[in-house]
Amino acid sequence: MTSPEKRELTTVPRFSDKVFRGIVTGGGLSSLIILGLIFAFLAYQGYSVLRSQGVHFITGSAWQIVQDSAGNIDYAQTKFGIAAMLIGTMLCALIAVFIAVPISVLSALFLTFYAPPFVKRIMVAVVDLMAAFPSILFGLWGFFILMPSVEYWAKLIHKYFGFIPIFKLEAPVVTRSPFVAGVVLAVMIIPIVTSVSREIFSQTPLDRIQAAYALGATRWSMIRAVVFPYGKSGVVGGAMLGLGRAMGETVAVYTVLNIVYKVNWHVLLGAGGNVASMILLKFGEAGPEEIKALMAAGLVLFLLTLLVNSLADFIVNKSGSKGR
Amino acid sequence: MTIIVKPEKPWASSPKQRAISAGIIVLALMSTYLVVLLTPMKGKLAYGLVFFLLFILFDFIYHTRLYGFRSGKDAIARGVVASGIVFATLPIFSILITVFIRGRRGLYWGLFSNDMKANSVNDPLNQGGLVHALTGTFILVTIALIISLPIGILTALYLTEIRGRFSGPIKFLVQAMSGVPSIVAGLFILAAIVYPITKSYSGFMGSLALTILMIPTIARTSEEVLLLIPGELREAGLALGGTQWRTVAMVVVPAAKSGLVTAVILGIARVAGETAPIILLTGGGDRVNPNPFNGPMGSLPFYIWKSFSVGTEESVTRAWAGIFVLLMIVLVLFVSARFLSERGKS
Numbered sequence: 001m002t003s004p005e006k007r008e009l010t011t012v013p014r015f016s017d018k019v020f021r022g023i024v025t026g027g028g029l030s031s032l033i034i035l036g037l038i039f040a041f042l043a044y045q046g047y048s049v050l051r052s053q054g055v056h057f058i059t060g061s062a063w064q065i066v067q068d069s070a071g072n073i074d075y076a077q078t079k080f081g082i083a084a085m086l087i088g089t090m091l092c093a094l095i096a097v098f099i100a101v102p103i104s105v106l107s108a109l110f111l112t113f114y115a116p117p118f119v120k121r122i123m124v125a126v127v128d129l130m131a132a133f134p135s136i137l138f139g140l141w142g143f144f145i146l147m148p149s150v151e152y153w154a155k156l157i158h159k160y161f162g163f164i165p166i167f168k169l170e171a172p173v174v175t176r177s178p179f180v181a182g183v184v185l186a187v188m189i190i191p192i193v194t195s196v197s198r199e200i201f202s203q204t205p206l207d208r209i210q211a212a213y214a215l216g217a218t219r220w221s222m223i224r225a226v227v228f229p230y231g232k233s234g235v236v237g238g239a240m241l242g243l244g245r246a247m248g249e250t251v252a253v254y255t256v257l258n259i260v261y262k263v264n265w266h267v268l269l270g271a272g273g274n275v276a277s278m279i280l281l282k283f284g285e286a287g288p289e290e291i292k293a294l295m296a297a298g299l300v301l302f303l304l305t306l307l308v309n310s311l312a313d314f315i316v317n318k319s320g321s322k323g324r
Numbered sequence: 325m326t327i328i329v330k331p332e333k334p335w336a337s338s339p340k341q342r343a344i345s346a347g348i349i350v351l352a353l354m355s356t357y358l359v360v361l362l363t364p365m366k367g368k369l370a371y372g373l374v375f376f377l378l379f380i381l382f383d384f385i386y387h388t389r390l391y392g393f394r395s396g397k398d399a400i401a402r403g404v405v406a407s408g409i410v411f412a413t414l415p416i417f418s419i420l421i422t423v424f425i426r427g428r429r430g431l432y433w434g435l436f437s438n439d440m441k442a443n444s445v446n447d448p449l450n451q452g453g454l455v456h457a458l459t460g461t462f463i464l465v466t467i468a469l470i471i472s473l474p475i476g477i478l479t480a481l482y483l484t485e486i487r488g489r490f491s492g493p494i495k496f497l498v499q500a501m502s503g504v505p506s507i508v509a510g511l512f513i514l515a516a517i518v519y520p521i522t523k524s525y526s527g528f529m530g531s532l533a534l535t536i537l538m539i540p541t542i543a544r545t546s547e548e549v550l551l552l553i554p555g556e557l558r559e560a561g562l563a564l565g566g567t568q569w570r571t572v573a574m575v576v577v578p579a580a581k582s583g584l585v586t587a588v589i590l591g592i593a594r595v596a597g598e599t600a601p602i603i604l605l606t607g608g609g610d611r612v613n614p615n616p617f618n619g620p621m622g623s624l625p626f627y628i629w630k631s632f633s634v635g636t637e638e639s640v641t642r643a644w645a646g647i648f649v650l651l652m653i654v655l656v657l658f659v660s661a662r663f664l665s666e667r668g669k670s
Contacts, residue, residue: 013568020569027478031497031543034536039514107409115404123409125662130416132590133660134597135506136625137647140421140632144426187371187415194412217395220401241503243388248505251629252601274337276507280600298511302504305515309503313496 001122038302046296053080057296061087061263063282065290073289082300084263088273089301092253093184093246095199095267100190101239107190108197124198131191139255142184147256150180168266176258178272180202184256185249189242196241196316200234201227237316243309244308248301250276275301293323333637348386352379368619376407402572420651427648430641435649439622441611445631445639452642454649455620460527464606464623465592467531473588475535476542480587482544485551485572502540507537518605525607527616530623533601542591548578549583571582581621582664589661593654599625624650 013021043050050057050074060081066074107127111120117202154174161167204227212222253274259281260271279294279301356375360366365374371480380403388396430449437586438453445452477483479498483491513533522529554577577584602608607620608630624646 016569017567020567020572021486021488023479024482025488025490027475027487028486028490028494030475030480031494031501031539034539035497035501037516038504038512038536041512042508045515045519085592103408103411107412108408110405110409114402115409123413126353129655129658130413132600133416133419133592133653134625134650134654136597136599136628137419137423137651140643140647141415141422142627145418145422146415163529188413203447218398220398222393223401236645243368244503247449248503248508250505250507255632267417276600279507279511280603282425283604295511295515298508303506305503305505305508306500310496 015230019054036305038091038128039299042295042299046292046299049080049296050299053293053296056081057169057293058300059083061085061261063293078289080290080296082275082278082297084261085275085278085297086300087263087265088306089247089275089304091178091265091272092181092185092257092274093178093243096246097187097239097243099183099186100193100242103186103234103237104190104193105197108194108201109227111188111194113219113223113227127194130279131195132180135172135188135249135252136255138184138188139252141166142170142180142187142252142256146184146187147178147221149182150183151175154179159270166265166267167195169268171269172267173270174268175270176256177268177270178257178264179267179273181253181257181272182267184252185246188249188252189245191243192266193238193242195237197231197235200231200316204230212288232287235313237312240308240312240315244305245275246311247308248276248305249274250280253277254280339610345348348382349379352430360666376403379403386398400624411575423644423648423651426641426644427651430645430646437644439610439612445634445642446636447638449638449641449645454627454646456610457624457627457646457647459612459614460606460608460621460623461596461625462616463621464527464531464534465596467528467616468534468595469588471531472535472538472542472591472621475592476539476587477584479539479543479545480546481572482585483547483569485576498540498543501536502544504536505600506537506598507535507604510604512535512536513605515599525605525620526618527606527613527621530602530621531608531616533605534595534598537598537601538591538595541594542587545587545590546584549580549587552583553579562587572653584668586661586664589657589664593661596653597625597650602626605627624653635646 012262026168053060057080062079062080062081063076064075064079068074070227094146111123111127116125136302151174154177157167157179158169158174208226208230212226217225254277257272257274258270259273259277261273261278262271263272264271275297279297282290282294355378356371359374359378360370380400383399383403384396387399426635432450434450435453435455436458437455438451439456440458441451443452479494482488483495510533513529513536517532518524518529557575557579558571561575562568567576602623602625605625606621606626608626609620610622613621615618626649628643629640629644631646634640
């Protein structure tokens with residue numbers, strides 16, 4: 001009788017596993033590759049404009065293409081500066097965040113600590129559904145339904161808070177203002193801020209909640225003493241995530257905002273802009289040189305949203321793992 | 325004689341308490357009507373605001389008299405918190421109602437059998453249709469799905485099965501990628517492929533841009549699903565002598581099947597209505613173009629966009645009808661994703 005051949009015991013992965021791990025790792029690295037390629041190609045296309053305009057591309061707010069009589073572009077006079085649009089982007093996005101964050105935090109609190117289970121299930125589904133709506137839907141809805149009401153609110157704000165500088169109106173034009181765009185963007189980012197806040201709130205340690213109740217806290221004092229200190233930074237992260245989304249929004253802003261290429265701090269005045277919608281606006285009739293400038297603007301927008309998102313991600317993750 | 329002990333719920337509100345809460349609401353409603361009638365304030369805004377303030381005031385007074393000031397404060401907080409969810413969900417109901425009412429007027433069965441090659445958007449609403457847009461969107465999304473599904477799932481597998489040394493950075497990058505604005509994705513394809521190589525509109529370019537937006541959604545949802553697969557299943561597969569590749573392919577992925585389908589559906593819903601890159605990359609024809617590699621291709625978002633931009637009454641109604649169809653698609657996708665993930669949990 002021959003004993004079976006002794007099996008070889010080894011921790012060295014087989015060939016098939018090596019291939020598998022190689023393929024999966026390659027797939028996993030795709031996000032790095034894609035982000036890298038986005039940066040590289042936008043930088044490559046926008047390089048000449050960035051080089052000729054220098055820091056003026058970010059600080060200047062003139063956008064003019066000067067051609068000489070032969071139709072060639074006069075590089076000394078041509079100016080590309082996106083400061084006006086950058087300011088517009090920040091303005092709209094900040095209005096959106098200021099409106100959306102309180103509403104989102106309150107609804108996250110409601111969903112986590114107040115709602116009966118079946119209400120919670122329905123409302124969570126409704127809020128998630130809203131996150132899946134396409135932006136053109138928000139654009140049209142904002143244009144036809146929301147804008148008339150928001151204009152009325154804008155007039156009220158101007159009437160009662162007009163003494164605050166940013167609510168000043170130099171001309172009585174309130175249609176299609178950054179405020180309107182901000183409200184539409186707020187509606188669009190409420191779902192994401194709500195779901196991030198809800199996730200953070202639901203991670204509040206149960207023993208501390210029960211400790212607060214045992215000490216005689218009402219629901220509100222429990223929230224103030226336990227939930228807010230625990231979830232504070234998570235809410236900040238969620239707000240920044242919303243800010244990043246609001247900054248990159250194109251179609252909805254394009255629909256409701258009157259895009260005027262100048263610096264405008266007055267949120268109620270019907271003139272503003274946003275880098276993304278400016279790209280869409282100018283793209284249609286742009287010549288080769290202007291396309292390059294738009295690529296550079298896209299690069300700035302890409303880096304800006306990347307920065308805000310990364311920061312938000314960092315903050316959210318840190319607050320999640322803290323677990324004091 | 326047996327005594328059946330009936331469980332008590334001392335925390336549940338008694339009928340009397342419920343009647344009182346309802347009474348407070350009725351009282352607030354009535355006094356709101358009076359206040360708005362007697363003061364110069366008017367309109368929906370005034371009604372809403374006054375009702376909200378009065379309700380909170382009455383609730384506060386009731387609870388303060390009954391249980392003291394701290395309970396009154398709690399009542400105020402409850403009212404304010406509940407108002408948050410009202411504000412958050414008001415827009416969605418408004419959107420649904422608007423789309424149903426306005427979109428209905430532009431709907432007729434010919435939408436699904438005609439395209440726009442013989443009609444302009446200003447023609448009467450019973451002419452022309454969406455076939456070119458629907459086929460275009462279907463082709464765009466299908467190609468995007470074919471490319472992004474393997475990449476998304478491989479990314480998720482890397483994060484859950486391999487857990488190599490790049491896990492942290494890749495998780496971070498996927499998150500960062502989900503924040504890339506759609507117009508930047510469009511510009512990237514423009515800069516990388518359209519200008520240097522093809523130099524013309526085509527459906528495939530649009531699909532590539534959609535791929536960039538789709539990968540993070542699929543990757544993140546699949547990762548969540550794969551994390552829910554119990555480690556015992558993997559260990560069992562390995563203990564039976566399977567290699568890691570066989571374990572993942574024969575055990576882990578089949579176990580996560582319905583969740584992965586959910587990921588696909590959410591990915592489709594994410595990109596189906598994406599407009600900005602489509603405008604930059606695919607253009608929009610008025611006839612059915614089945615070839616994604618040649619010539620502009622119509623799509624639902626582009627149709628809506630174009631009809632809306634024209635701005636006449638017929639064209640705007642067409643835009644609403646297009647939105648109606650798009651919203652239906654998104655709703656069906658979303659509900660089926662919910663259904664699958666609920667079933668997967670139980």
